[in-house]
Amino acid sequence: MLTQSQCKTMSQCKSIVDLAVEYAKTKNVEIEILISQNVDNNSRFANNHMTQNQNMNEIDISVRVIKGQKQAKYNVNQPSKDIINFAIDEACRLLKLVPDNPAIMELPQAQTSVNLDRLDNTTANLTPIDRASTIEEVTHIAKQNNLMASGLYETGSNLIAIGNSNNLFQYFVQSNATFSLTMTCDNVSSWMKGTGLKADKLDIINQAKHVVNNTLLAQNPCDIDPGHYTVILSAEAVSDLLGNLWWDFTATSFRDKRSCFLDKLHKQVLGKNITIYDDVFNKMQLGAPFDDEGVNKKQVLLVKNGVLNSLVYNRLNAQFFKEEATGHSLPQPNVMGEYPANIVMVGGDSSIEDMIASTDRGILLTRVWYVREVDPTSKIVTGMTRDGTFLVENGKVTKAVKNLRFNESLLEMLNKVEMLGKAKLTQGEESNPVVVPPLKVAYFNFESVTKF
């Protein structure tokens, strides 16, 4: 029986933290220990065969020491007492060399731990043979339809634990499963991606059959003129587009005068049908109920009916803006400050089919790609469509079209949302997992067309 790598247990992490805190006392410094571990088993396939198959097990132990107005940090990846003491010694060496920084805060106090049960042991312990068997089934479906299947099946677990000199200790472990699939035939393709805590909830075989249908539908894509179109965006496309907006909801982006929402707090910034939370407790969400300083996360209503309602604040910026910390700190010190990592955008009750049926002429997008910000103030982003772009005419999908480049302002886009679908946990290929709905958006700007 094969024994796969496992994440450290709570007692193992607590022991590491206790030893480090004790050693730090002998050095007369305050200390924070942040432990993160990722056990990632991933099987990659292409052209209907396995191309890469890995077990990755990485651990990072970050030691932050503070004395007065100085702080320094040293990271190691060996969880032994000697190596962690070495890290503390090294951090103390750096501490003597750095200038004072009056902004440095005392470490947070102990928190009342919140339990979120997000570990599925079956998923965490899925074997290479388990993953290979599923992939073989998917490639069989592809071969039956004269298609090529390529993709990734990734399972495992990850933990975050944090403790400090003020008796704070927090521990969280979760399982994770991701399956993404591209089916290809000649020069066209279709794609899906599912992610979550449990492998058996990904519905891989049914999703694969759906991808087959879309690949067959995507044959013989036609030329289309660029211009403004109504678009129907999959939740995955929404995820990759709006991933460029989330940092603008942070206090640091305001303090640095980089947010597109500057001077717009409590003003109407998006359409009245847009409401967005950051909410780690949402049943569809993933992740730990505390931030990277160990502070408990709060549900934050970022946008209410289009009005910018609040930002997320780490402790430093909460003090600066005279607000309460919301539990969104990135590992400190960090020039980016904080981040809303658990976005939940409230959806509606329209299905993709409803959106298609209500569209006279528009474009249905499966996936967007290489989305990059080109203007931080107007929040124009550019990117491409890929893996299934379809023309909608008179309420029906009529044909596949060649892929297009867009230049679209996210602020404008969220002011012209005509229909919202049911929100779901989703993850594009270049964004964090978020809970967002599919959207129907008017007058979306396509700038050019590519050759396929």
Place this chain on the structure above:
Amino acid sequence: MSFGEVYKDLTQMALTTAKQLGASYADIRIVENLSQSIETKNLELARINENKNLGCGIRVIYNGGWGFASSYDLSPNSIKKTVKLAIEIGKASSLFKEKIQLADEPVHKVTWQSQYQKNPFDIPLETKINELILASEKAHSVKGITLSLGFMHFIAEKEIFASSQGSYIEQHFIKSSCGMEVYASNGNDQQRRSYPSSFGGQWELAGYELVERLKLIDHAPKIAVEAVKLLEAPLCPTTNCDIIIGSSQMGLQIHESCGHPSELDRALGEEINYAGDSFLKLALLNKLHYGSSIVNLFADATIPHGLGSFGYDDEGVAAQKFYLVQDGIFCNYLSSRELAGSIDLTRSNGCMRAQSWNYTPIIRMTNICLEPGKSGNLNDLIGDTKNGIYMETNKSWSIDQKRYNFQFSTEIAYEIKDGKLGRMLKNPSYGGITSEFWNACDAICDETEYVVWGVPNCGKGQPSQTMWTGHGASPARFKNIKAGIAHKV
């Protein structure tokens, strides 16, 4: 004892265990990485962080299937367990296998060291912090600057590669970087200027001499003034015109539109689920007019300070130089030992690289460079241009998944009128189709303008790996290109 000597017995034990368990091929990489990061924000030290990281990755072929497992625990028991796990994974892969044939490579038993003059870890921390703080002070002395960020990163990396075919390679790398960004905001607009390039400054396989050469303090006032002026500058017009692209932006243009599409795994469809495939299909090899006749693009992992340089790649193949595009014709791919045979190469050209010990290597760029031309320096090229736009320093980049349709924005641009630089323009952008664009190249500056730019964050693979690449480039001119496409005027 040297790093290589410390782990020699352990690597041999791992390879022997793999063979005993039935592997037809095995290799092991042990990597130790020491890094130092220093970041300033405005006039304060924002972060000082050092990191020491050690681990091993073991790759096997079992019954025709690849298996890879990794561990941060280098005890003999852990190594044996990791080998067994790699074998189990290889067995699973062999359920639906393609025959794996590794191209021959001579056995190498060698130690390789990257070149540097001043070990950055010997330079006092205070010296480095002062350089960044002084540069920030210079930037903030310009009225209108609302934010400055400064950064230096240094890496000392030791790697061992040992294979069941007998190679034992020890490599030592010193990597250095520094740069700064300044921002100006007036509430309605924000503009950024970076030096010497954006998204991390300049990176080289070099020591602290890189920082001394770049002279951040001297350049900070210039980019600060530019950032403030950009707020009031007119928008880059939407027009078709001749454009001259600055050296660092050319580096990214090469990276995205030549480097990635010439990766053989992409062309064969192995990357299609994530980073995409390539318009450079095998049938186009030695046929496609990728660019105009003055366009010569090459891969060279032997450039002394290129960020994509090494002695041997992560499957033990010696560093090489070869053309990807010669006299405008597409003529080669970046390859691996497994895939070289698919284009009738008898030897891999050495492009397999892994982010660290815990990733299996995949085909990556090394240093992908545009050969300097014969059009003099940048002033000569501007002087030779009747009407056009000069653009420099990348601001954003995007390209389709086959690497045809691209759009780039740069931080700053200037009109060119009658051979002279005119008005500053803000929010410049340009775009096109890769092969049409490179065929529109009619002039490339000479070696006096040539810089090998380091890109530290190239993303590819699943799970995504980041990689160090280098791109040698001089400014170049392209005829009748779509400009000003991101912001329509």
